[in-house]
Amino acid sequence: MNTNIENNINKNSSGNASNSADVLIIGGGTAGLTAAIYVQRAGKQAIIFEKTAVGGQIINAQKIDNFPGMPGTSGVDFAIKLYRQAMDLGTKVVYAQIDKIKSDGKNVTIFSEDKNEKWQGKSLIIATGASHRKMKVDGEEELIGHGISMCAACDGNFYKGKEVAVYGGGNTALQDAIYLSNIAKKVYVIHRRNEFRAEQILQKQIKKIENIETILDVTIQKVQKLNDRIGLTIVNKGNKGNKSSKIKEVDGLFLAIGMEPNTEKFSELLDLDENGYIVANEDTKTKISNVFVAGDCRTKNVRQLTTATADGTIAAINACKIK
Secondary structure (H helix, E strand, O other), rough: OOHHHHHOOOOOHHOOOEEEEEEEEOOOOOHHHHHHHHHHHOOOOEEEEEEEOHHHHHOOOEEEEOOOOOOOEEEEHHHHHHHHHHHHOOOEEEEEOOOOEEEEEOOOEEEEOOOOEEEEEEEEOOOOOOOOOOOOOOHHHHEEEEOOEHHHHHHHHOOOOOOOEEEOOOHHHHHHHHHOOOOEEEEEEEOOOOOOOOHHHHHHHHHHOOOOOEOOOEEEEEEEEOOOEEEEEEEOOOOOOEEEEEOOOOOOOEEOEEEEEEHHHHHHOOEOOOOOOOOOOOOOOOOOOEEEEEOOOOOOOOOOOHHHHHHHHHHHHHHHHOO
């Protein structure tokens, strides 16, 4: 599937944004676009800053079945509708890499080195999201969206009755395996250690599921297309430290090796937790009164499309209260 939303959205369609607005929003994914909609509906002006293209991670989903009222919608279609809704309300978009932010308690200023510009707003919403950690092996980039998926809940149904693998050893990996076991004929769970990091209750659960098989103490060092399937080059160490490898063929591979929040540029101004997520509660408020955070870059237990829209809504309502 072509996941490049730039083929569907004209970057120039957003008009010319001035260098000031009521609410500045960094990130044009689901949380950021939702926030913009609520800001505009409140009679305020929002500017979204996006370094590449709007849409966020959801554009990689072939089909969305877990968003209420919109079953079967593709990720690209969802993002386009959200974008157009925000644009119709008057949202402005600036395509720029934001490198630095400052706040004096009354106004927030953000800076872009590549454009040599700065913008000022009464409040700021950070909605930069998080990126799925990748294997960084040969063949991976070419197969993402074409046999390699980051989301079992999004793409699992495409593998009904087929053989799939899940790469990872934490809670997400085992939860994905359990979910996929109800859809796929066979699920292999591949992990680089000789034991899982997931909760014991999940480890006990997968042992009871007949169509789940675990492959431990190995790494995937290459992926390649083999006709209509994917070949995984799996490498393990023998008892004497001798490496051996084999190719495992599956119909799909699901990566569950963690997330990396896109928050590094904000570490000097805001508090980050040990994993790099911006510290904020469900009210989306940070330690700075006029800076808010929404979506997957925030400290939270659940990161889904529905929680991103909820965060965007709450952040926008709070941001609009700043005088």
